[in-house]
Amino acid sequence: MSDGKTVATEKSFYEEGTTKSPKGIKSWIFSTDHKRIGILYLCSIATFFVVGAILGILMRLELIAPGRTIMDAQTYNQTFTLHGVIMIFLFIVPGLPAIFGNFFLPIHIGAKDVAFPRLNLLSWWIYITGAFLALLAITMPGGPVDTGWTFYIPYSVRSTTNVSWAIFAAFVLGFSSILTGINFITTVHRMRAPGMTYFKMPLFVWSTYATAWIQVIATPIIAITILLLIIERFFGVGIFDPALGGDPILYQHLFWIYSHPAVYIMILPAMGVVSEIIPTFSRRTIFGYKAIAYSSLAIAFVGYLVWAHHMFTSGISDTARIIFSLLTFIVALPSGVKIFNWVATMYKGSIDPKPPFLWVMAFIFLFSIGGLTGLVLGSLATDIHLHDTYFVVAHFHYVMFGGTGTIFIAALFYWWPKMFGRMYNIKLANYTVVLYFIAFNTLYFPKFIMGYMGMPRRYYDYLSEFTTLQFISTIGSWLMAVAIFLIIWNLVRSLKTGRIAHANPWGGVTLEWQIASPPPLENFHEVPVITHEPYDFSQLKEMDYESK
Amino acid sequence: MSHENEKHENHSTGYGLYIIVWLALLGLTSITVTIAGIDLGSYTLFVALTIAAIKSYLVISIFMHIKYEDPIFKVFILISVLTLAVIFLLTYFDIIYR
Structure with missing residues (x-):
């Protein structure tokens, strides 16, 4: 393995906290240390991910054969809604920014903490409150929501399940997202170390910064939409429901004006992580630093302008359809810029295929499929055929899970030694990538074919010609369960039995690799002065890094 | 950071301006309510939004003190307003041609 310069004498943030006692539950849930808050988020978000994944596996089990298998139709509707709500609002939207953004953004720019540490803690508490409300929506009389995670009108006005509770939970969760966004924007503007100019910031910071802007500007729109829906449900005011004189397409506009940029809240930080991992394991500076930084901003901006591509068959005007289809194709450009720059970074690099790098390779493959099938859906003619079929389900799982989900795991494997000071089993991690990749494609690729053949999404039952592909997909879900387990x-076990990780196990050069693993409470003993470009690997010599 | 903030906090506008703005907001609200009873045809929405925009400007620049802040905050607000304007425009492409 490799070795880095270690500072073994100092106390880590686990031994020193911001509360009176550095140990015990209170030292965590009332800590204003960005690293502890990041780990709080990790524990909560990982828990919800496992719940969401179990629901997904149960859905696949129901679909293993036509007709009823393990649940009735109403339970199935509630299961897929809950799966969507948990995975979107509790896992993938907060996932990367709240965990890794919190932990690494201040370190990356040479700061002691975020700009507003107490606001940061409040964000976590609001997140937990929102999650608690979502839990209430499941357990209260009326039963879990059955509308699908999009809460489309008019059904969501008329459904007798706990729609109001569930959307109120999403409303509360939105505030957590907004506060985190404000915190990150301010941190990037005001807390950078001397010499850390905008174009010396690691690309993870750039993408988290772009994400923060979307969180701040887009999230209020869903908040207002949710309030309007609650007003409609409680007071019968005709806003969206046509029976009351409302416009159901207006709801879809407002919902997607937030929810499409939200897709970029999910994927942009993941792209930032990729831009960190590839240079580290290629031992080469990133190709096209500025192009990647600007493309993050471009994605954040153009991402606002494409929302109605979710609504091509809803009855919007032809003019709008053509404009939104064109804009959708434009958003593929900055995404393409990133993919080509990553690949160019690897070209003639000294590739070190460690687990984080292998996860990124899986990401590039899966995300490219997800992105390109997005263009199929962005074309008006093909979308008419494929809208609301399994093709869409496959597409967004390739983007969300294959993209953000895979990078969530990559980020865990990349930064785990830094966060916890322990190294996991590398060999097992390598095997897991292969298993995950096979499982992923077994689970989701058949859905592209089924969608093309006409299998509608969210259906409880299906025709016999889909049996084989549904069966293969269910087998994939079992393989995926094994991979996730x-x-x-591997990670949890390393906390006890993993060997102690060095300060710089991978040979990275961004600031987090220049401090101890795990980092001390205020990250740096003295404020760092930045003189190098972010991915200047000539620094490794200065850092006394030796690789074997 | 704190020094710069103090600089802005020290800026005093007096109560007079706040009362004038408050009266202006009340006046604009009553105009909105009055106009709601008059049929302006296709201009209804335009007039309502224009009045709302003027009210927002007054609140943001005077009550929220953005008028006296650094240019960076004005840029931030401008980006948000532009985003909103583009969202409105794109939505109209559906509403007008539907």
């Missing part, structure tokens, strides 16, 4: 087992 192995990831969690």
